[in-house]
Amino acid sequence: MKILVAVKRVVDYNVKVRVNLEGTAVETNNVKMSMNPFDEIAVEEGVRLKESGKCDELVAVSIGTSSSQETIRTALAMGADRGILVETDDPIEPLGVAKLLKVICSREKPDIVIVGKQAIDDDANQTGQMLAALLDWPQGTFASRINIENTKAQVTREVDVGLETIEINLPAVISTDLRLNEPRYASLPNIMKAKKKPIDIIPITELNIDIAPRVKVIKVSEPPKREAGVIVENVKELLEKLRNEAKVIS
Amino acid sequence: MSESFHDIREAVRKLCAGFPGEYWRNLDRERSYPTDFVDALTNSGFLSALIPTEFGGSGLGVQEAGAILEEIHASGCNGGACHAQMYTMGTILRHGNNQQKETYLPKIASGELRLQAFGVTEPTSGTDTSRIRTTATRRADGYIINGQKVWTSRIEYSDLLLLLARTKPRESGKKPHDGISVFLVDIRDLQNQGLEIKPLRAMINHSACEVFFENMLVPTSGLIGKEGEGFRYILDGMNAERILLAHEAIGDARWFIDKAVGYAKDRVVFDRPIGKNQGVQFPIAENYAEMCAAQLMVQKAARLFDNQESCGKEANIAKYLASEASWRAGDTCMQTFGGFGFAEEYDIERKFRETRLFRTAPISSNLILSYIAEHVLGLPRSF
Numbered sequence: 001m002k003i004l005v006a007v008k009r010v011v012d013y014n015v016k017v018r019v020n021l022e023g024t025a026v027e028t029n030n031v032k033m034s035m036n037p038f039d040e041i042a043v044e045e046g047v048r049l050k051e052s053g054k055c056d057e058l059v060a061v062s063i064g065t066s067s068s069q070e071t072i073r074t075a076l077a078m079g080a081d082r083g084i085l086v087e088t089d090d091p092i093e094p095l096g097v098a099k100l101l102k103v104i105c106s107r108e109k110p111d112i113v114i115v116g117k118q119a120i121d122d123d124a125n126q127t128g129q130m131l132a133a134l135l136d137w138p139q140g141t142f143a144s145r146i147n148i149e150n151t152k153a154q155v156t157r158e159v160d161v162g163l164e165t166i167e168i169n170l171p172a173v174i175s176t177d178l179r180l181n182e183p184r185y186a187s188l189p190n191i192m193k194a195k196k197k198p199i200d201i202i203p204i205t206e207l208n209i210d211i212a213p214r215v216k217v218i219k220v221s222e223p224p225k226r227e228a229g230v231i232v233e234n235v236k237e238l239l240e241k242l243r244n245e246a247k248v249i250s
Numbered sequence: 251m252s253e254s255f256h257d258i259r260e261a262v263r264k265l266c267a268g269f270p271g272e273y274w275r276n277l278d279r280e281r282s283y284p285t286d287f288v289d290a291l292t293n294s295g296f297l298s299a300l301i302p303t304e305f306g307g308s309g310l311g312v313q314e315a316g317a318i319l320e321e322i323h324a325s326g327c328n329g330g331a332c333h334a335q336m337y338t339m340g341t342i343l344r345h346g347n348n349q350q351k352e353t354y355l356p357k358i359a360s361g362e363l364r365l366q367a368f369g370v371t372e373p374t375s376g377t378d379t380s381r382i383r384t385t386a387t388r389r390a391d392g393y394i395i396n397g398q399k400v401w402t403s404r405i406e407y408s409d410l411l412l413l414l415a416r417t418k419p420r421e422s423g424k425k426p427h428d429g430i431s432v433f434l435v436d437i438r439d440l441q442n443q444g445l446e447i448k449p450l451r452a453m454i455n456h457s458a459c460e461v462f463f464e465n466m467l468v469p470t471s472g473l474i475g476k477e478g479e480g481f482r483y484i485l486d487g488m489n490a491e492r493i494l495l496a497h498e499a500i501g502d503a504r505w506f507i508d509k510a511v512g513y514a515k516d517r518v519v520f521d522r523p524i525g526k527n528q529g530v531q532f533p534i535a536e537n538y539a540e541m542c543a544a545q546l547m548v549q550k551a552a553r554l555f556d557n558q559e560s561c562g563k564e565a566n567i568a569k570y571l572a573s574e575a576s577w578r579a580g581d582t583c584m585q586t587f588g589g590f591g592f593a594e595e596y597d598i599e600r601k602f603r604e605t606r607l608f609r610t611a612p613i614s615s616n617l618i619l620s621y622i623a624e625h626v627l628g629l630p631r632s633f
Contacts, residue, residue: 034260073257185264188295188308188318191257 001148002057003046004110005080006101007039009064009071010121019220026121026220035071037183038116040078041176044183045146046114047079054148057081061104063097065089069199076194077186083199084108086207096211098130103207105135110171112153117142117175128175138168142177254549255317262318265290266325271597274328278455278600283407288332291322292361297335300490302343305351306359311556312337312490316497316548323501324508326597328604330456333498334366334404337490338412342434345475345483350434354410367405367437369413369461370484372398377617379414379481380426384463386415386433393417393433393473395444395466401611404457405447411435413468414484417477432480433472440466454604489565491612493555496548496565499572502605503541506579509598510534510586530586537579544571563626570618573608580605 011017011026012034020027035043049055060075062068063086072083086100105113118125132139140146140155144163147154148170156165158177186194204211232238242249253259269287277284291297299315301307308314315336322329339358342350342365357363375381384397395415405411411434418429437445444466450458475483511534514525524530548571551564580602584591591598609615623629 070256074260077257077261185294186257186261187293188258188261188299188310190295191261192308192310194257 001049001055001112002059002108002110003049003055004059004061004101004105004108004113005039005042005046005075006097006113006115006127007043007060007062007068007071007075008036008116008119008121009033009062009068010036010119013037013120019222023219023221024217033067033071035074036116036119036121038118038120038176038178040116040183041178041180042114042116043075043078043080044181045143045176047184048181049146049148050079059084059108059110061086061101063088063092063100063204069201072199073194074186076197076199077191078184079190080197082197085199085201086204087201088204088211090204090211091213092211093213093215094124094126095130095214096209097127098134099209099211100204100207101127101131102134103209105131112148112170113137113173115173115175117177128173132173135171135173138172139174140166140168140172141175143174144177144179146174146180255314258314258317259321261294262296262321263325265294265296266322266327269327271326271595274326274600275594275597279594281449281451281455283404283457284328284331285407287327288335288407289361291332292335297332297361298359300336301339301355301359305343305355307355311552312493313549313552313556316494316552319494320497320501320504323498324504325501326505326601329498330454330604330607331404331407332366333494334368335361335364337487337494338365338368340487340490341412341432341474341483344486345432346434349471350474354434358410363409364404364407365410365412365434367402367408367411369399369402369405369411371401373400377613379430380420382414382416382430384413384415386417386431386468388417388477389467392467392469395433395435395463395468397463399461399463401450402459402461405437405459405461406449406457409436409438411437412474412484414480423478427481429478430481431477432474432483433468434474435466435468435472443467454607456607488612489551489555489561492565492569493548493551493561495608495612496544496551496568496572499569499576499605499608500541500545500548502576502601502608503537503544503572503579505601506576506583506598506605507534507538507541509596510537510579510583513590514586524586533582534586537575537582540571540575541579544568544575547571563622566613566618566621569608569613570615570622573605573615576605577609 012032015032017026046058050058058080059082060072060080061084062072068085076083115128142157143155144158145156151170152167153172154165154167156163296318298307299310303309319329319333358365372382386393386395413433413435414430416429417431420426423429444464446462448460450460452458514530515523517524548568551561551568554561554564583598584602587598590596620632624631
């Protein structure tokens with residue numbers, strides 16, 4: 001069985017993001033970048049399936065600038081076998097990413113594609129679903145548990161009412177939720193081995209896919225600064241303020 | 251943002267994130283050994299970085315090993331509990347025979363055997379190692395050890411001890427250091443068999459001990475290299491140790507500067523962040539500049555060592571500058587935090603005590619200065 005995981009290079013979750021001077025995007029110059037945490041969970045799940053003997057080859061794919069190779073190396077150090085980078089300097093929207101991943105899938109013919117449910121930079125939560133639609137494959141989204149048996153996958157999903165377990169046929173697309181697993185940190189021997197694993201770099205132009213943006217960003221602005229709180233004397237004053245100043249009760 | 255060995259550092263940071271200040275505070279209070287932390291580092295292969303691949307390590311240099319230790323310290327953790335596992339084996343690697351290497355190195359690499367204790371210092375001989383009094387007397391079945399060591403760190407948590415002892419008296423050789431031999435001793439079964447260990451309560455949680463030997467038998471197979479040549483064998487390991495510990499000091503300096511900057515930005519007194527005052531920001535800026543300069547020297551020494559070039563001067567200067575930089579950054583951090591710097595829960599006071607060690611061990615600042623004066627600048631010997 002072959003599994004493909006998609007990994008995205010994003011601003012590290014510990015970084016306090018700032019809007020750039022032009023007000024068009026979040027500043028990424030001189031900012032620490034890391035693998036999207038949900039993608040880390042996807043890689044970890046792939047590695048665990050490999051370790052359990054259910055997966056023979058784990059391939060990590062990224063779409064982005066040359067620096068995304070570093071993110072792929074992280075996946076390789078965690079245990080993926082090889083990497084593919086679709087190289088581009090332009091930001092790509094979820095539909096573009098899904099189309100590109102579809103091309104990679106047609107070349108690689110994986111049995112399962114595991115993606116993070118969303119990337120923490122744009123929180124789009126679209127790529128996995130769009131990819132499944134374009135491939136016309138079943139999808140199991142927001143997985144908190146995955147069980148692979150022969151040609152089927154049981155996916156436990158975190159939904160509003162609790163946990164829902166579905167069974168889907170392979171090949172399929174699965175997107176990961178936070179509680180699926182706890183990703184490992186790479187060991188030193190695996191970091192060294194990862195340096196020798198191959199990364200195939202494909203210039204985006206070679207794939208000849210329409211990735212033109214469908215959405216135009218007009219403005220990016222920071223949320224309003226939180227104002228200092230006030231201490232109220234008693235419940236009566238609190239209710240009065242909630243009613244007349246905050247206007248959250250009537 | 252480019253840092254050397256980014257992938258290794260990143261993995262170490264992730265590992266260290268699982269061992270926050272609270273973990274170290276509890277250990278410090280109880281004076282206990284960070285077993286979980288050491289196990290995590292061992293299982294991830296970080297402690298076997300310097301062991302060649304044929305013996306189960308990663309075969310890396312002190313540059314990479316230094317990056318690992320620096321990152322441990324910059325993350326608020328402490329490598330003191332286990333850094334010796336990285337480099338003490340160097341003496342076996344360079345001077346041991348094939349059987350010793352094949353017997354011990356793979357097990358040290360896997361962590362099955364801990365080699366963390368190095369018995370050199372004695373109550374009556376500090377840096378003047380030629381005056382050690384512990385003796386090893388040859389017998390048919392091995393050597394009989396008698397004497398005493400002090401400040402032997404981690405021996406309670408170590409399976410093996412690298413031991414320096416006199417096989418011939420100081421006066422009998424041509425040079426004062428002749429007649430010293432080095433032994434690899436499996437101490438697992440030697441308690442109550444001539445080995446006594448007494449823990450020393452000290453300023454920091456470094457598992458320091460006094461060790462007493464009374465007719466302790468070490469088999470002949472425990473002798474490393476030739477009898478009487480031991481001092482030379484441990485000398486080349488000292489540069490590695492100094493360079494690695496200098497990395498730890500740099501890591502501490504980074505941690506202190508990071509903490510001081512964060513607090514100076516957030517702490518508001520007289521309606522403004524204290525970091526707005528030049529009296530607060532200048533010392534931090536100064537420490538940052540000193541840390542950067544020391545870091546360059548540390549990197550240079552590590553590079554020379556890995557290229558097998560002579561690096562005694564650089565290793566000593568690196569250790570001197572890094573330990574002074576971390577100490578000054580620690581002092582500034584204490585001052586920036588005001589009274590809260592003394593509160594255990596901020597970890598500043600613990601790190602402050604811990605980083606003070608680098609000015610004293612493994613070699614004191616004064617002895618480095620006299621080395622530079624005498625051996626680099628050609629000034630008259632001062633002692």
